[in-house]
Amino acid sequence: MVRQKRGGLLKSTTQRNMKQLKEYLSDVEYTFAQANFSTQPPSLYDPIDYSMHIGGKRLRPTLLLIANDMFEGNTDKAMPAAIGIELFHNFTLLHDDLMDCSPLRRGQPTVYRKWGNNTAILSGDTMFALAWQHMLQVQSPNLMQALQCFNQTAIEVCEGQQYDMDFEQRADVSIDQYLMMTHKKTAALLVGALKIGALLAQAPADDIAHLETFGHHFGLAFQLQDDLLDAYGDTPQFGKATGQDIIDCKKTYLPLRSLELATGADMRNTLLKLMDKQHPLSAQQRVQQTMQIYNSLDIASHTRHAIAHHFDQAAKALQHINLPETHKEPLHQLLLTLHDRKK
Amino acid sequence: MVRQKRGGLLKSTTQRNMKQLKEYLSDVEYTFAQANFSTQPPSLYDPIDYSMHIGGKRLRPTLLLIANDMFEGNTDKAMPAAIGIELFHNFTLLHDDLMDCSPLRRGQPTVYRKWGNNTAILSGDTMFALAWQHMLQVQSPNLMQALQCFNQTAIEVCEGQQYDMDFEQRADVSIDQYLMMTHKKTAALLVGALKIGALLAQAPADDIAHLETFGHHFGLAFQLQDDLLDAYGDTPQFGKATGQDIIDCKKTYLPLRSLELATGADMRNTLLKLMDKQHPLSAQQRVQQTMQIYNSLDIASHTRHAIAHHFDQAAKALQHINLPETHKEPLHQLLLTLHDRKK
Numbered sequence: 001m002v003r004q005k006r007g008g009l010l011k012s013t014t015q016r017n018m019k020q021l022k023e024y025l026s027d028v029e030y031t032f033a034q035a036n037f038s039t040q041p042p043s044l045y046d047p048i049d050y051s052m053h054i055g056g057k058r059l060r061p062t063l064l065l066i067a068n069d070m071f072e073g074n075t076d077k078a079m080p081a082a083i084g085i086e087l088f089h090n091f092t093l094l095h096d097d098l099m100d101c102s103p104l105r106r107g108q109p110t111v112y113r114k115w116g117n118n119t120a121i122l123s124g125d126t127m128f129a130l131a132w133q134h135m136l137q138v139q140s141p142n143l144m145q146a147l148q149c150f151n152q153t154a155i156e157v158c159e160g161q162q163y164d165m166d167f168e169q170r171a172d173v174s175i176d177q178y179l180m181m182t183h184k185k186t187a188a189l190l191v192g193a194l195k196i197g198a199l200l201a202q203a204p205a206d207d208i209a210h211l212e213t214f215g216h217h218f219g220l221a222f223q224l225q226d227d228l229l230d231a232y233g234d235t236p237q238f239g240k241a242t243g244q245d246i247i248d249c250k251k252t253y254l255p256l257r258s259l260e261l262a263t264g265a266d267m268r269n270t271l272l273k274l275m276d277k278q279h280p281l282s283a284q285q286r287v288q289q290t291m292q293i294y295n296s297l298d299i300a301s302h303t304r305h306a307i308a309h310h311f312d313q314a315a316k317a318l319q320h321i322n323l324p325e326t327h328k329e330p331l332h333q334l335l336l337t338l339h340d341r342k343k
Numbered sequence: 344m345v346r347q348k349r350g351g352l353l354k355s356t357t358q359r360n361m362k363q364l365k366e367y368l369s370d371v372e373y374t375f376a377q378a379n380f381s382t383q384p385p386s387l388y389d390p391i392d393y394s395m396h397i398g399g400k401r402l403r404p405t406l407l408l409i410a411n412d413m414f415e416g417n418t419d420k421a422m423p424a425a426i427g428i429e430l431f432h433n434f435t436l437l438h439d440d441l442m443d444c445s446p447l448r449r450g451q452p453t454v455y456r457k458w459g460n461n462t463a464i465l466s467g468d469t470m471f472a473l474a475w476q477h478m479l480q481v482q483s484p485n486l487m488q489a490l491q492c493f494n495q496t497a498i499e500v501c502e503g504q505q506y507d508m509d510f511e512q513r514a515d516v517s518i519d520q521y522l523m524m525t526h527k528k529t530a531a532l533l534v535g536a537l538k539i540g541a542l543l544a545q546a547p548a549d550d551i552a553h554l555e556t557f558g559h560h561f562g563l564a565f566q567l568q569d570d571l572l573d574a575y576g577d578t579p580q581f582g583k584a585t586g587q588d589i590i591d592c593k594k595t596y597l598p599l600r601s602l603e604l605a606t607g608a609d610m611r612n613t614l615l616k617l618m619d620k621q622h623p624l625s626a627q628q629r630v631q632q633t634m635q636i637y638n639s640l641d642i643a644s645h646t647r648h649a650i651a652h653h654f655d656q657a658a659k660a661l662q663h664i665n666l667p668e669t670h671k672e673p674l675h676q677l678l679l680t681l682h683d684r685k686k
Contacts, residue, residue, distance in 0.1 A: 044505040095468060099461040118442040118508060121464060125438060126501040128471055132494045136487070144479070147490075151475045158469040162387040165461060 016072070018326060021333040024065050028058045031079060032086070037130070047111045047123040048130070051090045054108045060085045060189055064197035066334075067211060070327045073201025077139055081146065081200060084134030085193050088150075091127035092157055094120050099165065128154075140200045149199060153192030160185025171272060173251045175260065179220060187219020204322070213317035214331065221310035222338060227252035228303045231294060243287035249277045253306065254299050255290070261297045311339055359415075361669060364676040367408050371401045374422060375429070380473070390454045390466040391473070394433045397451045403428045403532055407540035409677075410554060413670045416544025420482055424489065424543060427477035428536050431493075434470035435500055437463050442508065471497075483543045492542060496535030503528025514615060516594045518603065522563060530562020547665070556660035557674065564653035565681060570595035571646045574637060586630035592620045596649065597642050598633070604640045654682055 019027075037049040061082035068078040096102070097110040098120045104110060112120035135150055163181040167173045194211045203211075230245040231254055245252050255275055262268040273279055274290050281289070294300070314335060318328050362370075380392040404425035411421040439445075440453040441463040447453060455463035478493055506524040510516045537554045546554075573588040574597055588595050598618055605611040616622055617633050624632070637643070657678060661671050 041502065041505050041509060043509050044502060095464050099464060117460075121438055121442060122501060122505055122508075125468075125471065126498065128468065129494060129497040129501060132475070133498065136491055136494060143487075148479055151472060151479060154472040155469065155476065158465060158472060159384065159387060162384050162465055165465075166384060166386050 016324070016326060018066075018069060018329050021062075021066075021330045021337065024062050024069075024330060025058060027075075028061045028065065028082065031061075031083065032058065035083065043115075043119070044123055044126055047094075047115050047119050048127055050114070051094060051111055051123075051127070052087070055106045056086075056090075058086065060089050060193040063190060063193040063215070063334075066330045067194040067197030067203075068201045069197075070321075070323060070331075071198055071201035071203040071207070073197065078197060078200045080134040080137040081150075081196050084131045084150070085189070085196065087127050087131035087134060088154060089189060091124045091131060092161070094124035094127065096161060098124075099161070138200060140202075142199045142202055146196045146199045149192060149195050153188050156184045156188040156192075160188065167251050168249065170251075171275070173256060175253070175256050178251060178253060178256050182220055182223045183216060186223045187216050190219045190222075191215035207321045207323070210317045210320045214314045214321075217310040217314040217317065218335070218338075221307050221314065224253050224303055224307045224310065225338070225341060227254055228300065228307070230254075231291065232300050243283075243291070246274075246287045246290045247283045249275050251275065253303055254294060257302055257306075258293060258297055258299050261299070261302065262293075263297075267293060311335060359667070359669060361409075361412060361672050364405075364409075364673045364680065367405050367412075367673060368401060370418075371404045371408065371425065374404075374426065375401065378426065386458075386462070387466055387469055390437075390458050390462050391470055393457070394437060394454055394466075394470070395430070398449045399429075399433075401429065403432050403536040406533060406536040406558070406677075409673045410537040410540030410546075411544045412540075413664075413666060413674075414541055414544035414546040414550070416540065421540060421543045423477040423480040424493075424539055427474045427493070428532070428539065430470050430474035430477060431497060432532060434467045434474060435504070437467035437470065439504060441467075442504070481543060483545075485542045485545055489539045489542045492535055492538050496531050499527045499531040499535075503531065510594050511592065513594075514618070516599060518596070518599050521594065521596060521599050525563055525566045526559060529566045530559050533562045533565075534558035550664045550666070553660045553663045557657045557664075560653040560657040560660065561678070561681075564650050564657065567596050567646055567650045567653065568681070568684060570597055571643065571650070573597075574634065575643050586626075586634070589617075589630045589633045590626045592618050594618065596646055597637060600645055600649075601636060601640055601642050604642070604645065605636075606640075610636060654678060 032052060035052065037052050038045045064082045064085055065075050065078060069075050093105060094111050097105055098112040098117060102110055103113050110120075111123060115123075131150075135147060138146065140146065160181055160183070163177075164185055167177070167181060191212050192215075194215045195208055198208050198211055227245065229242075230252070231242060233242050245254075255271060258271055259268060262271060270289070271293055274281075274286055274293075279286060315332075318331055318335075321328060375395060378395065380395055381388045407425045407428055408418050408421060412418050436448060437454050440448055441455040441460060445453055446456050453463075454466060458466075474493075478490060481489065483489065503524055503526070506520075507528055510520070510524060534555050535558075537558045538551055541551050541554055570588065572585075573595070574585060576585050588597075598614060601614055602611060605614060613632070614636055617624075617629055617636075622629060658675075661674055661678075664671060
């Protein structure tokens, strides 16, 4: 098959059929179902194996393989990087769950709840090292660039988690700061997965830049959806009770945009008090009063508008990638699937 | 200068003068004194900068540079790896201090005591990523081998810490198991530092193997000295109160060797009870009774004998390295310095 050349001088005559999104997902699922991370000592590795087998969307390895395949990389050769990026993601979850005191992850007890704090710390550290072990197995002339990208991404993710914790203690977070934090905490790893996949396929630099833009907006849209679902999700479909962000005083898009939209100082002050952990109201009352303000401002529409904006920007970035449209189909499918998600 | 060739066909006519051990140490000190790890957000990076500037022996970066210089590497080019290995070491200290609830490190409050548990976890994670960032800056044809070595070392160190924690809960630890744990927890990183330095200088594989043996025995000797000093150190020189390992029921070389040497089941049972955290005696009484047994068995001599054995093995490994003796001088100096250490 002839790859479409830069500048459009030579078009490929036959369009290559990419796999369907669900096929990439099932390839990744199969790989993780086969993978065994248990070895000596079990006290260190069993929690890693547990964490890698309790499910999850496998979004990051899937993005990595799709980006690799789009540019006609060898996805078998890219698979260790896909495993590595999921190991890294799960390492951050182990530590985040401990830092955030989250009892459940994917409906199962979190590692620190099941094995204790020290296990969550040390098994997490080991997962970070195992992520590198897999990354280093990749054979590619662009491996050094991919490793640099992986490392830069890891640093951004750590910074994102720190900003998230810092913002919980602050009343004056702007929407721009929130989006910066969300980029680092959530979007950066999606960007990293896409870039690594493309780098390993030796994709052109300008196409990698478009993928980066795609991943950035895709990540922001994804997080804003999470913020919206927390307040307005259909509980049985969303899988967890709504209002948890309000109870935790999380400064998500909804309260921050509400502060901007608030009509008058009274509403603004009421909101600020509701977002303060020292507020004397019960959790239920706090959720109720906050939701009243959200409804009066029609915050759901404003948030949906922002989500649509980021999905549009992601789709535009995809258009700019210099590949046949069929090569972009799985990422289009992903955008559509996530656009309509209810959980 | 002509490097001594393999097989002795061509000897170097002029002996190269290596720097003195203290010169390598002061090069490393100078580099760390200049280094600034503080950036945005300060809540994440200030604890990293603090941890990198409260001192320490800087043993690992020094070993890396010496090994590099022995084989006539470019130590300026190896410096990022030396910084990386110290970042990695300090990352493990941040997490170990939290896991072991240690209030002080180098006479200063530990990071988790100063900034809280979450900071110790996340700043530690970031230091691990920064260690990689520095490693990836190195320019060398052998960089991939050095990165593989670094990663394998990191995994061993995590396993060592886990075995150490596991052994605290077990009564049946053998000396072989203790030495295996000590190799992973302490010696592996010294070995890693030496190997990375030598790899970056493109040292021959058999010389790297001798360095590995040197680092292994050097690390074990170092740890057994620590074990001995905890019971028999001169407190003002040692810098901390003796007997802490006994109070913490740490299964170090001293109690494990005492169990082997114990004359009769009674002494053995008394020792096992003294090593049990549930023992009803006060800390002071426990130290006193344990020291009585140690003295009656002359455990200090037995431990000194084991230390001397490992120093001898390290010195022998150094002899086997196919380099002019002057090139090995700094490592000889290091052995001598540590042989006589009182703290």
